[in-house]
Amino acid sequence: MAATQSHKPLIELAGGTSQFIDGKLVRGEGEAFTVENPSDGSVVESIAAASIDQVREMIAAAGRAQVEWAALSRDERIAALRPFVAALRARMPDMRETLIAEAGCPGGSAPSAAGIMYFQTHVGVKQADDTLDLYRSMPEWEDNPVPLEERTTALGQLAQSVMHYSPVGVVAAIAAYNYPFYTAIWKVIPALATGNAVILRPSPLTPISSLVFAQAAIEAGLPAGVLNVMIESGIEGAQLLTTDPGVDMVAFTGSTAVGVQVAKQGADTMKRLQLELGGKSAQIFMEDALDKVIPAAAGVCLSHAGQGCVLGTRIFVPEERKAEVMQGMKALFESVKIGPASADDTVLGPLISRAQVERCERFVELATQAGAKVVCGGKRPEGLDGYFYEATVLDTPDNANPAAQEEIFGPVICVIGYTDIDHAIAMANDTPFGLSGYVFGADKKAALAVAKRLKTGTVNVNGGLNSAYASSGGHRMSGVGRERGPDGLRLYQNATNLTMAA
Secondary structure, eight states, X not given: OOOOBOOSOOOOOGGGOOEEETTEEEOOOSOEEEEEOTTTOOEEEEEEXXXXXXXXHHHHHHHHHHHHHHHXXXXXXXXXXXXXXXXXXXXXXXXXXXXXXXXOOOXXXXXXXXXXXXXXIIIHHHHHXXXXXXXXXXXXXXXXXXXXXXXXXXXXXXXXXXXXXXXXXXXXXXXXXXXXXXXXXXXXHHHHHTTOEEEEEOOTTSOGGGHHHHHHHHHXXXXXXXXXXXXXXXXXXXXHHHXXXXXXXXXXXXXXXXXXXXXXXXXXXXXXXXXXOOOOOEEEEOGGXXXXXXXXXXXXXXXXXXXXXXXXXXXXXXXXXXHHHHHHHHHHHTTOOBOOTTSTXXXXXXXXXXXXXXXXXXXXXXXXXXXXXXXXOOSOOTTOOSSOOOOEEEEOXXXXXXXXXXXXXXXXXXXXXXXXXXXXXXXXXXXXXXXXXXXXXXXXXXXXXXXXXXXSSOOEESSOOOOTTSOEEOOGXXXXXXXXXXXXXXXXXXXXXXXXXX
């Protein structure tokens, strides 16, 4: 692969600074590492990683700052965060270029590419403002529903019982590589709004975009230490964040395997956990909604090359219509433009790394060994130097196939036939994951009845909604806790039952 400098503009590492500690941008004291452009393997940036001592500095700084930050009123914190969000919004043009370079997110004018880039950037900023509005509308304390006869004690006193909410403390926010800015927003904004201090640790694959938070914090004048940004190439710093007693909570988005390790590492200090992990979500298409299958399949493979944990990669259709559906998918995907994220006409961009391409190859091979057939795709495209894989449709004989049971995280979908709706529901629920799900049906009552039987954290009936006001979260191996919505704010607060008698 070529090792040339990637195109600019990017979010700049001024003077080589790469760490944000206690209100200051400083150079990392660890070893330097390179960030690759997945479109061609070129070097986007060389970054000096944080040393373990610098991570300890961040934990200490966050602990000191959190006390005074939590002492501010809710309105004072929200007022301080509005300029912070405005500074983030002003940097979205640079963020766009950075995400093209380090994350391989297509930024061209093709509808799917433009939509994903808008989602990566401006939707996140909008939800930041919406989260602050939502938090302001929520009560800071709530009356417990104690029956009237229990509001008088045995001693004849009147008793009042309320639930009071306070910050958890220091939060380690560990973001994912596929939507690095967006998944960080989900953690940073609610944690800060509710009075916590934050140490943001981005994925080593996409660390540059995280520095927008440091720049915005400086411009907005956030108190030193309230927000810190830690960039590293390995996992030593992240392990310290999940084990050090100075960190009270870990909010993590990533794979189930890593999430399990985070939970184990946090157990000794009983850290609060929010884990948004892997998924193998089902899309059930009822007989009267098969016209929705092709667009839905496109929405999986062409959404950042299938690198999304909530994507419906298992598509269930009536068995007798399966061949017809797969031919429509084949016609669509064989005409899709695959290319560099920077090209204006690119529809399907690269995966994040060579390892991720190899993962797609491995699971397609396992799938075919277990009886699946490749309808289209199933290989790397010719003539491209980066980390590309074709949109792939697998004619999958049953839900036990390896490609139907494991998260692949690439543009690979399984099409599985069902005999009746009970069969479809049983197969949809036959998975260790439970992050999202989809049901399509012209008969809305029938579709809703199916949706209520799916064992997953979110179910979308004939369409989805992504809002700061509505939460999402996983069941089983897809994680614990919920993000966004009231639940996503309360997650960053301790609840205390206050009883007062007089």
